[in-house]
Amino acid sequence: MATLEELRKQLDTIDDQIVHLYEERMRVCEAVGEYKVQSGKKVYDQTREKAKLADVASKVSGEFNKKGVQELYEQLMSMSRKLQYRQLVQAGALGRLPFIEVDSLEKETARVVFQGTEGAYGQAAMKHYFGENCNCFHVHTFRDAMEAIEDGAADYAVLPIENSSAGSVVEMYDLLEEFENYIVGETIIPITHTLSGLPGAKLTDLKKIYSKGIALMQASHFLDEHADWQKISVVNTAVAAKKVLEENDPTQAAVCSAYAAQVYGLEVLADHINNEKDNYTRFIIVTNQKIFLKKATKISICFELPHESGSLYRILSHFIYNDLNMSRIESRPMEGKSWEYRFFVDFEGNLANPAVKNAIRGLREEARNLKILGNY
Structure with missing residues (x-):
C-alpha cells in the first residue's frame, strides 16, 4: 500500500497536468473571446453550456463524480466568460453607461421633498444634507415623494432606506425598482427618541x-x-x-x-428612551437624473435570477472575480411569481472604474432585468 507521501506526489503530478491544460484551455478561450469581439456574438450561451455539462457528466462514472465534474466545468466556463467580458470591455464593447459623471450636486438652487411633516426625521436628514435653508416641501407617503421627483415637482427626495436596529425599509426597495429615479447620495443621522x-x-x-x-x-x-x-x-x-x-x-x-x-x-x-443607544437611520438622496458624483464610492443595483440551483452563487462570482467588495444584499419577492425573488445589492466602486464596468457587463449578460439604482 502506498504511503501518504507517495499518494501526494501522485496528486502533484496530476495537478501539474491539470494546471498545464487549464492554461491551454484559457488560451483557446481567449481566441474565442477575440472572435466574439469581432463578430458581436454574445459571451453567454446558456444552451451550449448546458449541453457541455451534460456531455462531461456522461463521461464519468458514479453520481458523486458526475456532480463533481459538472461543478468543475461550471467554474471553468465561468472563468472563460469572465475573461471574455474583460476582452469586450477592453475593446470598448461595453458601450457608454447611461449615467453622466458630475463634480457636485446643485444643492443651493434645488427643490427638495421629504416624506412626513414638519419635525420628521426625514426633514432633519434633509437639512443635514442640503442645509438649514433649503427650498423644500413634504408629502404624505414614500410613493408621493418618488412621484414628485419623477414628475419634476422636486429635484431631489430624501428617503429612509435602513435603520441600524430595525433593518431595511423594504418599501423603498420596491419603489426604487418601480420608478426611473436614481440614488445620488446618502446621509446618516442618529435616531434619538424622546417622550414628549x-x-x-x-x-x-x-x-x-x-x-x-x-x-x-x-x-x-x-x-x-x-x-x-x-x-x-x-x-x-x-x-x-x-x-x-x-x-x-x-x-x-x-x-x-x-x-x-x-x-x-x-x-x-x-429623553434618550431608545432600546439601542446607538441607533441610526440611513437616508438616500434620489433624483430623476442619471448622474453620479465623480467621487462616488458605492453602487446599488437590482436584478432577477432564474429559480434554479446555483444561480445566485454564479452571479455573485462577478464581484469576487473583479475584487469588488459587496456590502449588502437584500431579496424581495416578485409580484405574481411564487418563490422567485429580486435581489438588491450594494457594493463598493465607481461607474467609471474598469473593474466595475467588467462586473456590470457580466451581470447584464447573466442576470435578468439588471438595473443600476445609483452610484453615490
Missing part, C-alpha cells in the same frame, strides 16, 4: 402614547415599564407630536425626536 407631551404634563398622568409603529418598538423597554399606557401607531413620529399639540390633552404624549418636540412646542418628559 404638553408643557406641564407629568409621566404619572399619561394614558395614551402615539408614534410610528417602528418607533414604539424601538422604545419598547421604556414603554413596557408603564403597562397602563395605551400605545397607538400613527404615520410617523412628527405626526404623533402634532397630534398631541392639536388635541391639547395632558394625558397624551408622543415618542418623537427632540427636534419634533421643539417644532410643536412640546416638553420633553423623558
